[in-house]
Each structure stands twice: as C-alpha cells, then as structure tokens.
Amino acid sequence: MSTATVSRALSSPERVSDGTRARVSEAVRVTGYTLNQTARSLRQRSARTILVALPDIRNPFFSSILDAIEREVTARGYGMLVANLYFGHQATRLQDYLLSNRADGLLLLDGSLNADDLRVITSAPYSVPLVVACEDIPNSGFHTVVTDNVQAAERATRHLIELGHRRIGHIFGPEQNVVARDRLAGFNRAMNREGLPIAPEWVFRGSFEMDSGFAASARYMTLADRPTAVFAANDESAIGFLSGLRRHGILCPRDISVIGFDDLGVAPHYSPPLSTMRQPRETLGKMAAEALIDLIEGRQGNGTPLRIVLQSELIARESTGRPAELASA
Known part of the structure; x- marks a missing residue:
C-alpha cells in the first residue's frame, strides 16, 4: 500500500x-x-486551533461553557487556546494570537470589546472567523450565540410577583456590561407591566461578584422601607446578598425572597437552595464552537450573520416564597 x-x-x-x-x-x-498535527498544520497553513477569549477566568460561570467548547473542538479535530482578558489590552492580545497564525478563529465570550477593533481582524485582508457568545455586542453584525437575558430576567421578576410580592428590588451588575443592562431591562419591564413602583434605593448597583451582593445587603439594612423580594443579576451576587443578610438576622425566605441567575453548581446546595434562571451553558458552548468551526471550514451559510438565542429555564427552589404578610394570613 x-x-x-x-x-x-x-x-x-x-x-x-x-x-x-x-x-x-x-x-x-x-x-x-x-x-502529527503540527506538521499537518504547517502543510495546510492552518493551526487547527481556536482561540477562546473570556473576561475573567476566575468566574465559575464559564467552567461548563469551556468544558463544552473543548469537547466539541476536540471531536472536530481541533485544539483550543484560552485568553483571559481580565488584565486589559484585549484587542492587542487577540491580534497577537490570531495574526501570528496560532489560531484559526476566535470564540469571544466578552461583549465589552470595541466592535471596530474586532473588525480589523475579521475584515480583509485577515478575515479571521469570529463568533460572539454569552455576551452580545449590539448592532455589530457578528455571528452570535447568546441566551434570552431580557426575557429571562422578566420571567424571574414575574415569578416573585406571582408569589405575591409587590415591593421588589434588584441587584444590578456592572453598568458597562451588556448582560447586566439586559437583565435590568427585563426587571423594569416586568415591574412596569404590573404597574409596580421601582424605588431607586431598591436597585443596588455593583458587580457580578459575591462581594457586590454582600455590600448590597449592608445598603439594604439601612433602608427604612425595604423590599420583600430581590432579583439578583447573577447567582454570585445573590449568594453574597443572602450571606450578608444572615449576619443581620434576616432569614430567607421567611423575611425576604431572593432569585438569582445562571444556576451555578453551588445554587442547589446553598442554604436555602437558590431559585434562579438556568442558562443552557453546555448547549451554548457546544453550539458556539460548532458555529466557529463551520465558519473556519467554509460551511456557514450565505454570509448572513448567524444569531442563535437560547432560552433560560426558571428553577424555583426554597429561596423564594410568599411574602410574610401573605404567608401568615
């Protein structure tokens, strides 16, 4: 032979x-x-590798997404590089990776990057394939795989309303983050549709970190008129909030109901188990990786930007219940 x-x-x-x-x-x-993939890549002038860029590798939210991406790219005969953008210089770092032929395409999990900077590498003469996932870059025209943040936040808030809560607060994420803004928009939409007031002092600004939720609990304790329920923009801030309240003797769901977002691995094991919106993170990672490799291999459609919006699922656990005045009635 x-x-x-x-x-x-x-x-x-x-x-x-x-x-x-x-x-x-x-x-x-x-x-x-x-x-020998290295020799094969040299012959084909292809790295057989994708670059995954995320805003903060310390965030446990990304773990199952990265796992799903790696499983898919491995099954398709590719490798994976990971770039942590937490320390800044994002666009320059990505250009260094992609324009030196260390990766064939970019899977971006960070919506804070400037669209014009990204167009430098996605347009001729470089034409690097790009898929944006998790965090949308509005009006960019990039291929995108995201979840229904506005609609899911509205459903989370409506869950509290259906339990009988009328005084509802929100723990907001970082103001510059498109996901945080979308979840605030969903909260506002649900409250407005029911004609419920949105007290400015009930919107606690911060970040997606536990410390932010803990800080929100301190501000909550200073209020003369407190909400009976809170929708937190993610599970970490919800857990930090509950931890802080417990130190002040405020118990959930006896004194307050709290719902988060993401359904992290710790959510069902916290005390009380956290109600949340479950993002299909594994599906998101798999579909985003599939879309990028299809782009690299020339299998993606007619040039129309791909846009996939996955639906989150309401997971009602013990951290949400009827307000005290109704529960005792």
Missing part, C-alpha cells in the same frame, strides 16, 4: 474504500501511530 493511499485514508477517509480504510486502521492500531 502506497504512502499516498495511507495519507488519504487518514486525512480524507471518505476518498478510500472501506477495505483500505480498515487495513490502514488496523496498521495504526498495531504500530501505535498518531497523526
């Missing part, structure tokens, strides 16, 4: 007969041969 036939069987198995493919597979098994 010629080396050319063996090469075809390994790189393009559909081009050889079933018998030839079986003989080559047996030879590979016996000899323990593995394909």
Whole structure:
C-alpha cells in the first residue's frame, strides 16, 4: 500500500474504500501511530486551533461553557487556546494570537470589546472567523450565540410577583456590561407591566461578584422601607446578598425572597437552595464552537450573520416564597 493511499485514508477517509480504510486502521492500531498535527498544520497553513477569549477566568460561570467548547473542538479535530482578558489590552492580545497564525478563529465570550477593533481582524485582508457568545455586542453584525437575558430576567421578576410580592428590588451588575443592562431591562419591564413602583434605593448597583451582593445587603439594612423580594443579576451576587443578610438576622425566605441567575453548581446546595434562571451553558458552548468551526471550514451559510438565542429555564427552589404578610394570613 502506497504512502499516498495511507495519507488519504487518514486525512480524507471518505476518498478510500472501506477495505483500505480498515487495513490502514488496523496498521495504526498495531504500530501505535498518531497523526502529527503540527506538521499537518504547517502543510495546510492552518493551526487547527481556536482561540477562546473570556473576561475573567476566575468566574465559575464559564467552567461548563469551556468544558463544552473543548469537547466539541476536540471531536472536530481541533485544539483550543484560552485568553483571559481580565488584565486589559484585549484587542492587542487577540491580534497577537490570531495574526501570528496560532489560531484559526476566535470564540469571544466578552461583549465589552470595541466592535471596530474586532473588525480589523475579521475584515480583509485577515478575515479571521469570529463568533460572539454569552455576551452580545449590539448592532455589530457578528455571528452570535447568546441566551434570552431580557426575557429571562422578566420571567424571574414575574415569578416573585406571582408569589405575591409587590415591593421588589434588584441587584444590578456592572453598568458597562451588556448582560447586566439586559437583565435590568427585563426587571423594569416586568415591574412596569404590573404597574409596580421601582424605588431607586431598591436597585443596588455593583458587580457580578459575591462581594457586590454582600455590600448590597449592608445598603439594604439601612433602608427604612425595604423590599420583600430581590432579583439578583447573577447567582454570585445573590449568594453574597443572602450571606450578608444572615449576619443581620434576616432569614430567607421567611423575611425576604431572593432569585438569582445562571444556576451555578453551588445554587442547589446553598442554604436555602437558590431559585434562579438556568442558562443552557453546555448547549451554548457546544453550539458556539460548532458555529466557529463551520465558519473556519467554509460551511456557514450565505454570509448572513448567524444569531442563535437560547432560552433560560426558571428553577424555583426554597429561596423564594410568599411574602410574610401573605404567608401568615
């Protein structure tokens, strides 16, 4: 059997007969041969690698997304690099990776980057394939895979309203973050549709971190008129908020109901188990990776930007209940 036939069987198995493919597979098994992806990439002028860029690798929200991405890219014969953008210089760092041929495409999990900076690498002469996931970049025209943040936040707030709460607060994420703004918009929409007041002092500004929720609990305790329920923009801030309140003797759901967003692994195991909006993070990671590799391989449609919006699921647990005045009635 010629080396050319063996090469075809390994790189393009559909081009050889079933018998030839079986003989080559047996030879590979016996000899323990593995394909040299580095040499193959050099020949094809392709890295067979994607770059995944995220805003903060410390955030546990991204763990299952990264796991799903890695599983998909591995199944498609690619490798994965991860860039943590937490320390800044985002656009420059991404250009260094992508324009030096260390990666064939970019999967961006950070919506804070400037669209014009990204167009430098996605337009000719570079034309780097890009998929934005998790955090949208509005009006950018990039291929996008996200969840329904506005609608899901509205459903979370409506859950509290349906339990009988009328005085509802919100723990806001970082103001510059598109996800935080979308979830605030969903909260406002649900409150406005029911004609409920949104007291400015009940909107606690901060970040997506536990410390932010803990700080919100201190501000909550200073209020003369307190909300009976709070929708937190993510699970970490919800848990920090509950932890802070417990130190002041405020118990959930006896004294206050709290719902988060994301359904992190700790959410069902916290005390009380946290009600939340479950994002389909594994599906999001898989679909975003599929979309990027399809772009790299020229399989993606007619040039129309792909936009996939996945639906989050309401998970009602013990941290939400009827307000005290109704529960005792």
